[in-house]
Amino acid sequence: MPAEDYAPIDQNWLGEAASLWTTPWVDKPSERVIVDPIILSHAATVFKKSVGYFYQNPEEAMRMVCHTCEMYDITPVGHYLFADYWGADYGAEIKWQTNSPPSISNRPIKNAEDVDSFEVLPPEELAKGPTFSTHFRALDTCLKEYPSMFAPVTQLGGSMEVLTNWAAIEDVFMWMITEPELVDTLCSRAVEHMVNASTVTTDKYGLNVMITGSVVASGDLMDREQIKRFSYQPVSRAVKKVLNAGVGPGIYYHLCGNHYDDYDLWRNAPMSPFSIVQIGYDGQDIFPTSKLIENFGDRCTCFGTVDTKLVDRGTPAQVYAQAKEQVLAGKDSPRGFILGTSCECPTTAPPINVHTMVKAARDHGKYEKF
């Protein structure tokens, strides 16, 4: 749908939502905790479109996300991104699918020899590449049509996410055992890429919010020492370099998946004044917000989570109970709190479950610290 087919965003809602959204970052008092269920292709469901349609039409995807934010009364920020960023810039083939986000195949690094010859693209080349070209179509739409909902996000993931979009994940995991120095080399390239990509966004919009962290590098796939070496340390290097290059200031540590064995490492990860930490799971269970606050509450803004499995397949009563428990544990965290989901809102999650998270925040997320 073109822009004129959407009803205007309610400016009163936008003002109130912006006020709620501002509190966790700058301690400006507002009524209650804001909810951010990380809306991406779920917006396509709201608009009765396919996931494929959503991702192949970034301008419309952004409009759908912004209006879905209004519908649910959640974080008023437009997003467009998917996991398999950056592979296509280096020669991988991107496959646009009807019922799931784009995926890549034919990755550019096929063997150990390819690692040595692999060169990271400079910012000017990345800016013209397929990932940013698509990403910026969405961000430019937000900036033009929904300027108050704009955030200059760069979707990077951590070092393991970047390098497994360059080389097949099974090869990378094999090299971690047989030739770990090769993975070190790839991590260094990933760090360089992350800095260059952040530079592109900053050059275009004046500032940058870097989504990083650790998704592949979780406790279900890697042990603590592997996570430290191939994820935590290179990601920390990348964040330090980004901040020292002046291409921040937003740092979003998205620790998706199970981090029971490595969450404590991230306590000392480099941070900026606008840093947030989100951790998905503690073993098989949702990461308790009480534990999140205990470890990160005196450092940065905390992102407490409701299990996406529950949002997707649970009853509203189950969602409400978990959202209540998490928001009560986090709402007065000293450096700000947001209630969200453990990862992206599932595409076909029942809308009532997303609404129920907001209901729990309204009922139990009123601030007492102000």
Add this chain to the structure above:
Amino acid sequence: MSIIDKLKNLGGKGMDVKISAELENLMKDKGIKKEEVQEIINKAESSGNKLKSTDGELCIAKGEFENLTVYAMYSASELKDVYTHKMKILGLTGGELADADYDDESDWVCAKTGEPALERNVDMNYMGVTRPGPGIVCPNGSDFYVSPGVAKTLTTAESVLEEKRA
């Protein structure tokens, strides 16, 4: 001859560093006087409270004013850069110099102790908001600096805070 030796040769008279026209204009734009920078450098030289680059060629001195921290990066003969931030550094985030589990050595050495300075999070306060930021910390945990790039990041952060806290 290292910068330290050259400075020793000045016999405690303080430095008189050369400033390029470009940098002088930048200082004017920021409202910083040449004499203030000179004073910051002289104090750092007499007290030893400064950072020295690992190759010994550059130093960073800082002066803390009520609402502004001013940094001077200089060689033995020339002022190389002047940068500032409004956020006030309060101390180490988390209160102690815990093990960071990553390579946290910076390109700088604490001149007073000769120990490598570390890149660590420090708490910063501005407009009543306290959050972390990347600092350069002397290992005794008593002296904190930021790099020119981080100062740029902080300027952006300060603008956001000014807009959102207004």
